[in-house]
Amino acid sequence: MIRIITIWLVLPILLLSLIIGCDRPQVTSEEFGEIDVSQEPLQIQYTSNEPIIKKNEDGEFTIIPVANYKISAIMVSRKRYHDGWHAEVAPIDLVLVWGKLAEPEYDKYITYSQSDRWYFYEYKAGCPFNNSLVIPHSANNHIIPADDNIYKAVKTIKKKQKVLLEGYLVNVKGRYKGDNFWWNSSLKRTDSGDGSCEIFYVKKVRIETKVYE
Secondary structure, eight states: OHHHHHHHHHOOOOOHHHHHTTTTTTOOOEOOOOOOHHHHEEEEEEOOOOEEEETTTTTTEEEEEEEEEEEEEEEEEEEEOOOOHHHHOOEEEEEEGGGGGGGGHTTEEEEEEEEETEEEEOOOOOOOOOOHGGGEEEEEEEEESHHHHHHHHHHHOOOTEEEEEEEEEEEEEEETTTTEEEEEOOOOOOOSSSOOOOOEEEEEEEEEEEEOO
């Protein structure tokens, strides 16, 4: 009787461990040295005209790279989306900050939040800076994972963690449940408001020393 009870106690633990293990990203390599979040993102014009095509039962999406993009930053807010064509294309948004805004003495004066594909910031009392610092050193990134391993890796990024992301800024067009749509990325860090978010097709993620591709 004791043996039977033990088996029934162990089985759920083993099943849970298996589920958790299946959701973990696979490390593909390691890189050492500090992730430098003091620098500006690197953006280079993309020269190929070859699109990336994705399909599912509800539609087809054409992803058009417009710039090679690499950013080292601190993730200050993350939100997952589940409904509609936006979520089918880019299931996660990351708010990233870099430069002076990533320094602890500045970070303590501001809080971040997200809703409906927008991100918001709020100054605390005594804040020594204004929008002229925040706008060009922060961005809401609509993340399109290149594959399932990248998706799993992005989901593991912790708040206030340094990350390096690499891939393309893209424009997206397609048809979802019978309706046509388009979605274009911002190509500059100094804009704000509607259309200022980066649509980021991510091919590489680095968290601490672990690299996922």
